[in-house]
Amino acid sequence: MDMTPPRTRLAILPTPLVRASRLERVLDAAPLFVKRDDLTGFGIAGNKARALEYLIGAALAERADIFVAAGSPSSNFCAAAAIAARVVGMDCDLLFSGEPPSVPSPNVALARAVGARLFFNVVETRDLLNDRVLEHANAIRAAGRRPYAVPRGGATAVGGLGYALAARELAEQCNLAEITPRTVVVATGSGGTQAGLVAGQVGFDLPWRLVGASVSRPAQGMAREVLRTSRACAAAMGLHEPSADDVDVRDCRGAGFGIASAEDQVSSRMALEHEGLLLDDYYGAKAMTLFRAMLAADAPTPAVFWHTGGVAASLTALMGGAS
Numbered sequence: 001m002d003m004t005p006p007r008t009r010l011a012i013l014p015t016p017l018v019r020a021s022r023l024e025r026v027l028d029a030a031p032l033f034v035k036r037d038d039l040t041g042f043g044i045a046g047n048k049a050r051a052l053e054y055l056i057g058a059a060l061a062e063r064a065d066i067f068v069a070a071g072s073p074s075s076n077f078c079a080a081a082a083i084a085a086r087v088v089g090m091d092c093d094l095l096f097s098g099e100p101p102s103v104p105s106p107n108v109a110l111a112r113a114v115g116a117r118l119f120f121n122v123v124e125t126r127d128l129l130n131d132r133v134l135e136h137a138n139a140i141r142a143a144g145r146r147p148y149a150v151p152r153g154g155a156t157a158v159g160g161l162g163y164a165l166a167a168r169e170l171a172e173q174c175n176l177a178e179i180t181p182r183t184v185v186v187a188t189g190s191g192g193t194q195a196g197l198v199a200g201q202v203g204f205d206l207p208w209r210l211v212g213a214s215v216s217r218p219a220q221g222m223a224r225e226v227l228r229t230s231r232a233c234a235a236a237m238g239l240h241e242p243s244a245d246d247v248d249v250r251d252c253r254g255a256g257f258g259i260a261s262a263e264d265q266v267s268s269r270m271a272l273e274h275e276g277l278l279l280d281d282y283y284g285a286k287a288m289t290l291f292r293a294m295l296a297a298d299a300p301t302p303a304v305f306w307h308t309g310g311v312a313a314s315l316t317a318l319m320g321g322a323s
Helices: 021-027 048-061 076-087 106-113 126-142 157-177 192-203 219-237 262-275 284-296 311-318
Strands: 017-019 032-036 066-071 091-096 117-119 147-149 183-188 209-214 248-251 303-307
Touching: 017 157, 021 032, 021 262, 021 284, 048 066, 048 076, 048 147, 048 157, 048 192, 066 076, 066 126, 076 091, 076 106, 076 311, 091 126, 106 117, 106 311, 126 147, 157 192, 157 219, 183 192, 183 284, 192 209, 192 219, 209 219, 209 284, 219 248, 262 284, 284 303
Parallel strands: 032 303, 066 091, 066 147, 091 117, 183 209, 183 303, 209 248
Antiparallel strands: 017 032
8 A cells, every 4th residue: 555645846945055264153063054944946935835735635535625724924835835735736724814915025025926815804813823723724614615724834743754764864964065064943833844854853863963943933942843743744654752851942032923133134145145144034034143152052063954935025024114
């Protein structure tokens, strides 16, 4: 019996692993590398394309005709989900916790361009969105549709499959380059990315320490979510189960989700001016601030910064549209 999970190819993989030599000089640490998941090549989905390959694959396997997702109006995942649903012939409903953006939003514009239905202000806070997604899916199912519903960020064991394999992809690139990374830092929002990477790192017995920069939730609660999802992902792949010791989440929220601190602004400017990287205020800048702080505290190298994307939000901020 074929146990290979259904997959719809969306991303151009592997994404590049590049030496950040100019960042090494300014941070006085080496060797440093950037895993360029901002270059997955599907819209401007960034790393979300990895999860969507398996989420869309599962939706098609279940004969769904509409994909239901949720997030904030700035959500990279929601825009990417809308595009992914459209290219395979599914409809898409997107639920948002806030009002329509007061300034032009590339992610909202992308979702509208591919025909997604957008529902704003469906709940008071983002924490309530997952329950609202299930309610919406049940309502349209009762009306005769066949929904495939996912929580914020697609943070499920199925979505995590793409990131578990991404961990192995990084290991293969490192082997070819004859490097052994000691530290890997990634932004953690809904937790799906880090959960999949943990499942892969533990399951494939990879040598680095993975650290997640929690950008929207308290670190302790986020670590529990990451562990739960990573274990479910590992079980789906037949891999060794991660333990709590395998999950390292740091609180990088600062003043709040999407609000850049002075250090986050330094991180964005440094990445742009020295490596040509676009980092958004929601994820990338906060993760880079953690990366810088860890290196300043003598985190072991070689070290890898996992760039998850966020091009739309970073350009919006540069154009003066950030709150």
